[in-house]
Amino acid sequence: MIVQLDSTSISFPPTATALHEPNGLLAVGGDLSPGRLIHAYQQGIFPWFSEEDPILWWSPNPRAVFFPDKLHISRSLAKTNKKPNWQVTINNHFAEVVHACANQRVDNEGTWITEEMIEAYCKLHKLGHAHSVEVWFDNKLVGGLYGVSVGRAFCGESMFHQKTDASKVALLRFAKHFELNGGQLIDCQVGNPHLFSLGAINLQRERFLMKLNIAQQQPMPDTFWQPHEIISSGEL
Template sequence: MIPWLSPHNNRFPSPHEALDEPDGLLAAGGDLSIERLISAYRHGIFPWFSDEDPILWWSPNPRCVLKPRDIHISRSMRKAIRKQHYRITFDQAFSEVIELCSSSRDRVGNTWITDEMKHAYTALHQQGIAHSLEVWRDGTLVGGLYGLAIGKLFFGESMFSLEVNTSKVAYIALAKQLEHWRYALIDCQVQNDHLNSLGASEISRAEFLEYIKLNIDEDPGHEWQFELSNEQLIQTDD
């Protein structure tokens, strides 16, 4: 049995109480208020559920992460970036990005980005906590991602590609910019081949929570709304 969260406060069980199977399931219930979501991420917890489920809260062990300086760009990816004329923007099209991410399907054909999730993360964006990164080609949005920035940590949520490699371009641009801003870590939640190819790796839950403890209250001291040209993206890499 997992605990059912009280609607009267935003407290969570310790992440160390999460189940081993399914890995990381910690609690159910509560809501997706701004206050509860911030409390969750500050404790290494995130929501993930389908339309037919109650709200489910997770803290997997191990945790998939990327240190921004460890981003891996393959030779073929470098060539693709140089060949295309991408424009990279931050916080220019959050609603479009989350909508396109929600169109992606999991292994059983469901989307986990429900309408409730979209409303919640849009509210976080309006508060300057959730952010998007967009990849444009010839004025058309072709890739992107979104997540939360708290302190010197970025909690990645989802990405999409409408053309080959454009979600990778978004992830590379994010990592390069976060390295410039001296962020400690990108939380990737759960490992997959796509993230592994970009340099992500797994650490223990205990180590992840230590990163949070050390970096969650740091002042990032920067603005999110700006853009990078394709040439600038290549420059930051070279």
């Protein structure tokens, strides 16, 4: 039975009650207010729905994650990453990254990043909870990713690339920078062959929630999410 969320409360049912099929569907309804979204991510829950659907909330089992120090870096990616033309920044152009992710999904497979979602995550960004990583090549924005911070965990939402391997460079440099500053866990929600090839692993939901709870006991350093250029290829 799917729980219909109460519009007057931001509480969610226990994640253990999520459906097995479709995997992780927990609740329906509510809204995308900052308070509800923050509360959801703190519990390992995220929204995912199409334009024609009501708001759907998920907590899949297993959960795909990256440990920042365990990424798989192929020889070709390592070579690509060392090109001097790349520049990677944090929180310089959040809205542009989200729109680019939405446009790429429309072009390839249809998008769940609706205008309602874009507005909600831009609000989260202004409140200091949602963040972007931008990849520039010859001073042109060619890739990036965005997600939500929960202490020393980062819950990735989507990525895009307009140049081969740009999103991989975003993930690679962000993960190393995140690790060096105390980051513990990168959530990528549901795994796929591409993510697993980069080093993602599946965790059972209980173990994921335990690690998420530990990670959110401490914040990242105050300066980490301030707009800046992050790690260079020479530091990897």
